[in-house]
């Protein structure tokens with residue numbers, strides 16, 4: 001499968017200043033920007049910056065960023081699922097995962113997250129993919145936001161909806177281990193029936209155990 005990537009960008013105004021939401025961007029460009037010190041949700045900023053530069057180099061990898069001048073203040077990643085997770089077991093070349101999304105606290109609640117999702121889906125190539133995201137409450141910034149798990153889950157749903165991702169049932173044990181966890185997905189317009197059925201089987205791998 002050829003992974004075509006077409007760049008889109010949009011300027012957004014926030015009370016903290018204007019941002020450019022753009023991508024997919026090249027690893028070289030991403031490397032040239034400063035990575036804000038408050039991007040700490042998944043790894044220390046330096047390591048996360050490097051991880052994103054590496055994802056941008058992957059054939060299927062996509063990174064979209066929100067930047068203030070030359071400083072990255074938010075990002076979203078798409079790449080093949082981790083080989084240790086069930087979502088990679090079907091070896092589906094048209095299934096990619098929204099692996100991480102983060103916006104620094106200073107720019108939160110200005111629709112930056114929603115714009116990262118919206119600009120991602122402007123690329124027509126996204127219609128060729130099943131895009132999944134797994135939501136685990138232990139990745140959420142409950143402490144920083146003061147939201148409870150259900151309020152945070154609502155934020156995630158609203159943000160993902162801006163990219164057309166919606167809730168899908170699954171029997172994945174980690175997702176089922178807490179009711180606020182969930183699987184969300186977007187099935188592109190050109191995804192074939194065979195792939196949709198394969199995805200259904202990945203969602204319900206335990207059903208023959210009962």
Ligand SMILES: CC(=O)SCCNC(=O)CCNC(=O)[C@H](O)C(C)(C)COP(=O)(O)OP(=O)(O)OC[C@H]1O[C@@H](n2cnc3c(N)ncnc32)[C@H](O)[C@@H]1OP(=O)(O)O
Nearest residue numbers: 041100101102103108109110111112113114140141155158
């Ligand atoms: C697959 C994963 O990556 S899971 C982990 C997700 N990432 C994290 O939890 C990292 C830490 N958190 C963050 O970086 C940010 O809070 C994000 C990425 C979750 C959200 O980014 P934001 O730019 O603030 O999101 P955005 O402004 O687009 O908000 C989406 C919706 O949620 C609402 N919202 C966002 N934050 C809050 C809040 N603290 N309280 C109430 N509502 C909120 C917004 O008002 C908006 O609702 P609307 O559609 O009614 O307007």
